[in-house]
Amino acid sequence: MGRAPCCDKENVKRGPWSPEEDAKLKTFIEKYGTGGNWIALPHKAGLKRCGKSCRLRWLNYLRPNIKHGEFTADEDKIICSLYASIGSRWSIIAAQLPGRTDNDIKNYWNTKLKKKLLAMLPCFQKKPSFFPSLPLHSPQPYRSDLLLTNSTSPFYNYTNPNFMNLNNTTNSLQTTNLVQDLANITHLTPSPDHSSSLISLITNINSNENCFNLGFEGDHIQSMYDNPMEYQYPTSDVKEAMLVFGSGGEGHEVSATGSSSEGGSCLSQISYGNYSKSNYEKHQYQIKQEDQFSLQGFADQSQSLMIDHNYSTDQKPKGYNLKIDLEEVRQLIGNSTNNISSSYLFSNEDEYKTTHDHKEICYHY
DNA sequence: AATTTTCGCAACCGCCGGGCT
DNA sequence: AAGCCCGGCGGTTGCGAAAAT
Incomplete structure (x- = not known):
């Protein structure tokens, strides 16, 4: 028997976030914070989303100072160095790159940087x-x-x-x-x-x-x-x-x-x-x-x-x-x-x- | 121009560990 | 000590865009 799901998958929206959902989540968190409980957050914020999905959307896209776009040569260097040292510990690598998310770095590595390196x-x-x-x-x-x-x-x-x-x-x-x-x-x-x-x-x-x-x-x-x-x-x-x-x-x-x-x-x-x-x-x-x-x-x-x-x-x-x-x-x-x-x-x-x-x-x- | 293939990235899934009861 | 819950993480998937045919 598997673990109980974190949310009711039948009644939560999945897939890409709409601008309205983004706005709701952003406004709520900026006003009230996450409250240390992502599971309860979507209900409070009036979102039909899984708490994990909200967390991911916030961390990877909505939170302030997120950097999108091309990686710089210095960032490449840091990623390569850290990957050579610690492997695919994306969260640790991301911590060394302000504004970059672990997901971004992971995608960047898997789609581009790794191929170039190899x-x-x-x-x-x-x-x-x-x-x-x-x-x-x-x-x-x-x-x-x-x-x-x-x-x-x-x-x-x-x-x-x-x-x-x-x-x-x-x-x-x-x-x-x-x-x-x-x-x-x-x-x-x-x-x-x-x-x-x-x-x-x-x-x-x-x-x-x-x-x-x-x-x-x-x-x-x-x-x-x-x-x-x-x-x-x-x-x-x-x-x-x-x-x-x-x-x-x-x-x-x-x-x-x-x-x-x-x-x-x-x-x-x-x-x-x-x-x-x-x-x-x-x-x-x-x-x-x-x-x-x-x-x-x-x-x-x-x-x-x-x-x-x-x-x-x-x-x-x-x-x-x-x-x-x-x-x-x-x-x-x-x-x-x-x-x-x-x-x-x-x-x-x-x-x-x-x-x-x-x-x-x-x-x- | 239409179709197929490949690419890039956002989002999801499920496992794991830590904290709480 | 055991069980539950939640957050965090890394791997994977799915889909739209771009490129190739």
């Missing part, structure tokens, strides 16, 4: 580093060397040509490039408590999540839990093959089938998890952002990006510093016409279906 990732801009030897604008033959062949995993032996075989030399190089690209963009600095400054790759078959993970590792496997940066390669049963960068382990929502609502899109997260080897689902502070970020660059492959960043329970960064190059973001935003990667990166569902059906590889500009 589009600047070198690993997606430099196609050869990720899709070496695949010429553009031409269907590609089936690549047997890109098959997954490891028969030890039920997910691994799925011979989907859209996945890379990370066991062979070619793809090790690809992966190394990928690692380097991400390291470049995030300016990751190894933690002092990881004695190895070298990034080594490990492969960790994760049967629970249909992924195998590539992680940065220090000298000991413990690093796998301490170190948040790992790549996950879903290996089966996904209509869109995708690459997820980020944290794995139980309690993380990184399943390959975790697609968001829209057909051609796939999952992406920026999450913050506190791992401990013994019980890494405890004390976990996770912030998740699902992206609608798809890539049609490799057969019917869609990809997503996850930047993961380890936090301890006091939510302070532990181990690594992630710095988004905000100047690059700003330049990118300021030069929206020069955005080759965005059209390359973002596909729509129809394109997906077309290439999926015909097993062709198409690059889009």
Whole structure:
């Protein structure tokens, strides 16, 4: 049995607010305040609205000093910085931007800023580093060397040509490039408590999540839990093959089938998890952002990006510093016409279906 | 010019935590 | 201590506008 609704949904008006309703609400609150009770407010104000709806309308639209319109470069910078630090805590981010609402910032991020930020990732801009030897604008033959062949995993032996075989030399190089690209963009600095400054790759078959993970590792496997940066390669049963960068382990929502609502899109997260080897689902502070970020660059492959960043329970960064190059973001935003990667990166569902059906590889500009 | 697709944003939904009884 | 109520929050949806075909 579910929770009782906050209001009688049959008798409340829904949908867009009329100017008359706005005026009623504004006048009432300016005169009497909210009284600390949003549920009772609409009745007092003579509105046939749910209290929550009134609250939202007031906070997001009617209250004084609300700022609408374009976000400034400085605001972009703050949003990017805070998102990199705390994730999708929109109310906290909004608190740093006077006049902006959490809803505004959330919408702005989801529709514009995120795409611009992701589009600047070198690993997606430099196609050869990720899709070496695949010429553009031409269907590609089936690549047997890109098959997954490891028969030890039920997910691994799925011979989907859209996945890379990370066991062979070619793809090790690809992966190394990928690692380097991400390291470049995030300016990751190894933690002092990881004695190895070298990034080594490990492969960790994760049967629970249909992924195998590539992680940065220090000298000991413990690093796998301490170190948040790992790549996950879903290996089966996904209509869109995708690459997820980020944290794995139980309690993380990184399943390959975790697609968001829209057909051609796939999952992406920026999450913050506190791992401990013994019980890494405890004390976990996770912030998740699902992206609608798809890539049609490799057969019917869609990809997503996850930047993961380890936090301890006091939510302070532990181990690594992630710095988004905000100047690059700003330049990118300021030069929206020069955005080759965005059209390359973002596909729509129809394109997906077309290439999926015909097993062709198409690059889009 | 008409139709379809995509985009942007306001609003809704449902979960969660805190305060009160 | 337990249960209820409410506010706050983040994710999602729906619809009108704009862009593309």
